[in-house]
Amino acid sequence: MSLETSESGALEPTVGSPVSPDLESEKARREGSSFQKAHEGQGIVFENVSRFYGEVLGVNRINLRIEPGITGLVGPNGSGKSTLMNLLTGLLRPTRGTLKVLGLTLDQPQELFRHIGYCSQFDSFPKGLTGYEFIYSFLRIHGFAHGPAQTMTWDALGKVSLEDAAQRKVAGYSKGMRQRIKLAQAISHQPTVLVLDEPLNGLDPMARAEIISLFKEFREEGKFLIISSHILHEVDVISDRVVLLNSGYVVAEGEIHGVRDEMEEHPMQVLIRCDRPAELAAEIFRFEYVAGAQIHQDRQGVLVSTREPARFFLALNDLVVSKGLLMDSVRPADDDVHALYEYLIEGEGRSS
Amino acid sequence: MAVYEHTYRRYSGPRTDPRSRFLVIPKYATKEVFRSKLFLAFFVLCFLVPLGAAVAIWFLNNSTFLEYFRALFRTGEDFRLTLGGGFFFTLMSIQGILAMLLTIVAAPALMAADLRNNALPLYLSRPFSRTEYVLGKIVILLALLSAITWIPLCFLFLFQGSQVSGWIGEYGWIGWSLLVGSGLWIVVLSMVGLAVSATVRWKPIASLTLFGFYFFSWSLAKMVYGLPGFRQATPWADVFSPISSMLAVWQSLFRESFGPSIPAWAGVAALLALCGVCLIQLGRKVRAYEVIK
Amino acid sequence: MNSTSNVASPEVITPQPQNSSGANWSLWRRQLAGVVRLELRKNILSRRMLPLLLLAVLPVVWMAIISVAPLSEADRLKIEPNPAFAFVFRVYYLKIAIFLSCLVAFVQLFRGDILDRSLHYYLLCPVRREIFVAAKYLVGSLSSSLVMAASVAATYLVVHLSFGSASLGSLVSGLLTYAAIAVLGCLGYGAVFMLMGLFFKNPVLPAIGLFLLELANPFLHPLIKKISIIHYLISLLPHHVSVGAFEILASKTSPFISVPSLLVVIAATVWLASWRLRQMEITYSDD
Numbered sequence: 001m002s003l004e005t006s007e008s009g010a011l012e013p014t015v016g017s018p019v020s021p022d023l024e025s026e027k028a029r030r031e032g033s034s035f036q037k038a039h040e041g042q043g044i045v046f047e048n049v050s051r052f053y054g055e056v057l058g059v060n061r062i063n064l065r066i067e068p069g070i071t072g073l074v075g076p077n078g079s080g081k082s083t084l085m086n087l088l089t090g091l092l093r094p095t096r097g098t099l100k101v102l103g104l105t106l107d108q109p110q111e112l113f114r115h116i117g118y119c120s121q122f123d124s125f126p127k128g129l130t131g132y133e134f135i136y137s138f139l140r141i142h143g144f145a146h147g148p149a150q151t152m153t154w155d156a157l158g159k160v161s162l163e164d165a166a167q168r169k170v171a172g173y174s175k176g177m178r179q180r181i182k183l184a185q186a187i188s189h190q191p192t193v194l195v196l197d198e199p200l201n202g203l204d205p206m207a208r209a210e211i212i213s214l215f216k217e218f219r220e221e222g223k224f225l226i227i228s229s230h231i232l233h234e235v236d237v238i239s240d241r242v243v244l245l246n247s248g249y250v251v252a253e254g255e256i257h258g259v260r261d262e263m264e265e266h267p268m269q270v271l272i273r274c275d276r277p278a279e280l281a282a283e284i285f286r287f288e289y290v291a292g293a294q295i296h297q298d299r300q301g302v303l304v305s306t307r308e309p310a311r312f313f314l315a316l317n318d319l320v321v322s323k324g325l326l327m328d329s330v331r332p333a334d335d336d337v338h339a340l341y342e343y344l345i346e347g348e349g350r351s352s
Numbered sequence: 353m354a355v356y357e358h359t360y361r362r363y364s365g366p367r368t369d370p371r372s373r374f375l376v377i378p379k380y381a382t383k384e385v386f387r388s389k390l391f392l393a394f395f396v397l398c399f400l401v402p403l404g405a406a407v408a409i410w411f412l413n414n415s416t417f418l419e420y421f422r423a424l425f426r427t428g429e430d431f432r433l434t435l436g437g438g439f440f441f442t443l444m445s446i447q448g449i450l451a452m453l454l455t456i457v458a459a460p461a462l463m464a465a466d467l468r469n470n471a472l473p474l475y476l477s478r479p480f481s482r483t484e485y486v487l488g489k490i491v492i493l494l495a496l497l498s499a500i501t502w503i504p505l506c507f508l509f510l511f512q513g514s515q516v517s518g519w520i521g522e523y524g525w526i527g528w529s530l531l532v533g534s535g536l537w538i539v540v541l542s543m544v545g546l547a548v549s550a551t552v553r554w555k556p557i558a559s560l561t562l563f564g565f566y567f568f569s570w571s572l573a574k575m576v577y578g579l580p581g582f583r584q585a586t587p588w589a590d591v592f593s594p595i596s597s598m599l600a601v602w603q604s605l606f607r608e609s610f611g612p613s614i615p616a617w618a619g620v621a622a623l624l625a626l627c628g629v630c631l632i633q634l635g636r637k638v639r640a641y642e643v644i645k
Numbered sequence: 646m647n648s649t650s651n652v653a654s655p656e657v658i659t660p661q662p663q664n665s666s667g668a669n670w671s672l673w674r675r676q677l678a679g680v681v682r683l684e685l686r687k688n689i690l691s692r693r694m695l696p697l698l699l700l701a702v703l704p705v706v707w708m709a710i711i712s713v714a715p716l717s718e719a720d721r722l723k724i725e726p727n728p729a730f731a732f733v734f735r736v737y738y739l740k741i742a743i744f745l746s747c748l749v750a751f752v753q754l755f756r757g758d759i760l761d762r763s764l765h766y767y768l769l770c771p772v773r774r775e776i777f778v779a780a781k782y783l784v785g786s787l788s789s790s791l792v793m794a795a796s797v798a799a800t801y802l803v804v805h806l807s808f809g810s811a812s813l814g815s816l817v818s819g820l821l822t823y824a825a826i827a828v829l830g831c832l833g834y835g836a837v838f839m840l841m842g843l844f845f846k847n848p849v850l851p852a853i854g855l856f857l858l859e860l861a862n863p864f865l866h867p868l869i870k871k872i873s874i875i876h877y878l879i880s881l882l883p884h885h886v887s888v889g890a891f892e893i894l895a896s897k898t899s900p901f902i903s904v905p906s907l908l909v910v911i912a913a914t915v916w917l918a919s920w921r922l923r924q925m926e927i928t929y930s931d932d
Contacts, residue, residue: 091927113771124762140679141770143672559849571741
């Protein structure tokens with residue numbers, strides 16, 4: 001299927017031939033590519049952004065630069081995740097600071113929103129529309145002609161596996177279906193930046209897996225995905241980097257392992273599985289850079305805490321050879337979002 | 353033995369009196385009503401007319417002012433302004449219309465939010481009946497409307513009585529008229545307000561419905577009655593307008609006549625019928641469950 | 646859907662970007678049509694239209710009942726069609742029906758979306774805010790004007806065909822004049838109510854204020870009259886109807902002033918609404 005210009009000058013799809021853009025779409029394509037080139041490397045930039053709701057703090061002094069790929073927003077309820085997303089999509093305006101998305105400011109909605117898709121937390125829809133009408137209508141508002149809008153609507157519905165329910169009223173959808181139709185609407189115009197507020201909420205395991213693979217597909221296409229979620233292991237699996245928020249502040253950001261490495265006050269935990277864990281535990285206690293060691297609950301391994309992982313791993317190699325230990329695995333036990341969350345947010349809560 | 357039987361102990365402490373339990377609702381709902389600064393400003397404005405009337409009563413019964421008045425307008429020595437049914441009818445009409453506007457502002461907030469947020473099961477799963485819930489809500493309106501209708505007007509009535517000896521003996525019926533006229537009107541306003549609040553779940557739309565209902569029915573009645581060449585002796589279409597019906601009842605109560613109106617009994621019957629319809633609607637809407645069609 | 650799997654790349658189907666002069670009328674026209682289509686889909690045959698239809702149907706029914714009422718010939722002759730319709734138009738249409746129908750149709754254009762928590766879908770579209778406002782205003786105007794003009798025309802015809810024997814020319818000209826006044830009224834009140842829906846959480850309260858001001862208009866000072874919509878509409882009426890002994894008569898405003906004045910007010914309010922929409926933030930929890 002390809003797109004051609006109809007009599008009205010709008011782009012219409014034609015079936016059976018490869019994509020053969022005409023003059024108008026060629027112009028659009030050229031301008032589209034030039035836009036991408038012009039904005040390459042600009043990413044999403046928050047500069048000292050603060051947002052207050054009267055006297056209540058939403059987010060404060062946010063300095064962030066988000067690059068293509070999947071960025072997970074993690075934080076407890078009320079930490080400012082939704083505020084950050086609403087700021088990013090122009091639904092809220094910063095009290096202070098500036099925000100640019102691909103070099104565009106919020107004052108250029110007609111340009112900016114071509115490149116942004118937002119699946120918000122609001123579980124509400126325009127009244128009386130079917131799933132198909134919901135997506136199609138907003139594509140028409142974007143300015144797409146009937147043909148391309150129809151094609152893109154079915155494409156988006158296909159991506160979230162909702163073709164069968166397309167002609168049913170959204171009001172009659174289940175929670176999971178409503179979540180998927182919102183996602184389909186957010187991706188329907190093929191944006192470069194996708195902002196997804198709890199997109200996996202209410203989805204069954206099958207749908208979750210499908211949607212996660214869709215996110216990975218978008219990552220491969222070089223899009224920006226900003227995803228907030230409470231399900232930490234999913235964030236861990238899909239995110240290239242995380243932004244941890246607490247009480248309106250960014251407490252950590254970056255690639256998960258990088259963030260973990262910088263947390264010097266929390267020794268790294270390593271789980272070593274071997275044939276003689278008790279003997280190994282007794283030996284490694286002698287290393288000065290080992291803060292602690294304990295036999296794992298299943299008695300098949302040792303959980304070691306160390307402040308100098310590089311030196312520890314070298315010493316461990318020597319020990320294994322000299323004692324003839326049979327190793328099953330050596331892996332970090334707290335190098336994930338869950339651990340970061342526990343150390344940075346729950347730990348913070350306990351200490352305050 | 354089940355686990356809960358080890359841990360669960362039914363509350364056995366003192367409880368509030370079941371007869372006054374419904375007052376829990378006005379306790380919190382009043383705060384909600386007065387949270388709006390606009391409402392507060394309007395509520396205060398509602399006292400301006402009674403205040404002005406009190407000042408007028410004082411002046412009209414003040415001998416120095418009367419002398420000055422007689423000199424200024426060169427009236428005779430026996431000139432006096434006598435306050436009677438017409439004065440209180442005018443005050444009643446003004447305060448009645450203000451009460452109606454107050455209901456349009458305040459009533460939609462009372463039930464609409466509870467129904468929209470599906471909060472009724474929370475209320476009704478307590479030892480708390482639907483009647484008590486409605487009673488709790490209506491008490492707020494009755495109190496607010498009383499504060500701007502019969503309470504200040506009865507105060508003015510007594511104030512006038514205190515200024516002129518024998519006035520209460522002669523015009524005692526005005527006191528009863530104030531109580532009955534205000535009472536009927538505030539009950540009608542409260543019932544309609546609650547019924548609309550229970551039916552239309554969005555506050556602004558409920559306000560719009562109330563506003564539309566009162567003024568639309570009034571305008572329709574005027575159109576039906578006043579058509580040139582087709583004017584009837586009795587404007588029977590007024591029975592469809594709560595405003596016109598109430599005015600007919602007030603005219604009868606205050607022994608005044610400002611143009612043709614329906615008989616008082618017809619006005620009372622129309623208003624009571626309206627209350628009945630509202631009661632049925634409240635019965636349909638105030639339930640612990642909802643049937644979604 | 647296999648048939649759609651090879652959808653074109655985003656660049657190919659990107660809506661046309663702006664031309665060098667900054668304006669892209671073709672794109673704007675399509676976006677406007679898109680909003681109008683969605684609004685019509687949401688509003689036509691919805692429960693929101695019921696009050697509008699009720700307001701429109703009642704006077705027609707009432708006049709139809711009178712026209713078939715068993716009146717004596719003398720009584721029938723007493724009803725002159727022109728004053729009778731002028732009375733109905735002023736007392737019912739101008740005072741209440743046009744006001745209320747616009748309130749219903751226009752206040753909900755934006756406030757309804759806020760209450761439904763669906764306004765953000767519009768604000769996330771790459772569309773100039775002026776286009777949203779213009780499209781929504783167009784839908785409100787279309788629905789209220791069509792319904793009111795049709796109702797006015799039907800009532801006018803019922804009155805004149807039942808009680809009068811005017812020439813076809815005067816019948817048509819009278820009908821068009823009243824229908825045009827109804828449409829102008831819808832446009833004027835509509836613009837004001839759309840603005841109220843954007844500025845106030847409960848727009849009914851300022852609407853009540855405006856209603857009382859418009860109701861008291863005949864008794865206001867001529868200067869104050871000139872800042873109301875009803876004054877200009879009354880100025881356009883072909884027949885004068887007295888509303889009481891205390892009416893303060895003001896000189897009629899010429900149609901060449903009143904019509905452009907109304908249109909200027911409409912343009913100004915639509916511009917103001919666009920400005921407001923540009924500043925708007927979505928925090929549904931406040932509403």
